[in-house]
């Protein structure tokens with residue numbers, strides 16, 4: 001791996017078209033060609049001229065390099081997937097070996113060692129409770145699978161009336177129609193609302209809503225009361241509750257007390273409702289434990305598990321699309337029958353792709369061999385300490401952390417217009433690839449932080465903040481933000 005420390009000799013460029021002469025031309029050419037032919041995700045393409053895509057030539061560790069010699073610290077792990085930095089030597093080696101052996105074979109009627117070993121190792125991480133892995137590719141497809149599996153499981157058990165789903169206010173579960181039906185982010189959902197299944201949306205346990213003297217656990221209790229009332233009225237019709245455990249990431253890193261998960265587990269048990277933990281963003285150590293749901297049980301209590309865990313993003317280390325749904329024996333058993341149609345007939349062509357599974361095994365190897373969770377605890381402390389000067393800064397509120405996620409909200413009166421976009425562009429000039437969600441600035445760095453890098457990162461975040469807010473102040477636009485937290489800005493989510 002390349003040096004993880006900032007290189008003092010490296011020119012601090014980071015503009016959208018840094019360098020000069022041929023290199024700048026190359027940078028600009030990739031931007032031009034991309035805008036002409038690539039329809040970028042999560043983007044209002046009309047803004048592309050003002051915010052051209054950043055052409056990345058290569059990656060090494062937490063750094064991304066453009067064609068003009070500029071470098072950028074990948075502060076959001078490339079949409080939360082890149083756990084151990086880019087072009088990691090060990091994952092590369094594992095993939096090369098797999099590439100020469102078996103890149104892919106269909107998983108219907110065939111099997112292969114990487115899929116089997118991955119299913120076994122993930123099952124073991126749940127103490128065998130969630131012993132069956134169903135593979136897919138992206139996060140949204142895992143959510144589709146969990147929803148379908150839940151409904152079909154009830155149907156096979158003679159309870160076909162259980163066909164409704166419950167999700168959490170401002171929750172995000174992906175963009176395909178089924179996943180979008182349980183997503184409550186206006187900017188992604190509203191255009192497609194006529195196409196979507198109707199889901200129940202219950203209050204978020206977001207701890208930022210605490211009233212004076214109220215604790216995060218108190219907010220969780222309030223939110224649970226609404227779930228209880230809904231279950232009481234509709235449990236005969238409700239198949240599953242889907243939740244992002246501990247952090248609703250796309251909502252703007254809305255964090256909640258683990259008591260919420262404990263309460264949900266109890267209510268789902270009491271009213272016979274499946275509990276789906278969407279750990280696509282918060283799994284794989286991001287929340288501080290390998291699975292976020294591990295934190296549901298109180299001190300000294302027996303472990304609690306959901307009925308389904310959806311994993312994706314970090315599981316393949318930011319290399320290849322891979323997702324999966326872990327489920328319990330009793331769910332699996334509900335599909336066993338002589339009748340074909342009672343089986344779970346869902347499939348995708350690249351289900352259980354051998355290369356992706358091999359990357360995931362290399363990721364799990366690192367967790368085992370390097371005690372990543374313990375190491376992260378130490379590096380999280382260093383970054384938290386480096387961010388401490390932000391505590392009490394009147395321009396921001398709700399500075400918070402869970403595991404390897406840090407976030408704060410810029411106060412509405414300071415943020416000005418298009419805050420997220422401006423911060424992102426200013427970040428580039430400070431060697432950061434960083435994309436706020438609305439007024440929420442967050443860090444989800446790869447798990448390669450050391451003390452020096454933490455100090456550097458915090459300083460660059462503060463410099464970016466200071467620069468943007470000073471500009472906003474100078475322009476006199478710091479009145480109302482057009483991209484309020486909780487409503488993701490498609491240009492910068």
Ligand SMILES: Cc1ncc(COP(=O)(O)O)c(C=O)c1O
Pocket residue numbers: 138139140141143172173174175244249250278279280281282312313
């Ligand atoms: C919690 C959660 N669920 C589902 C998804 C969808 O995953 P994908 O973008 O891979 O389809 C995301 C993506 O950000 C997510 O954060």
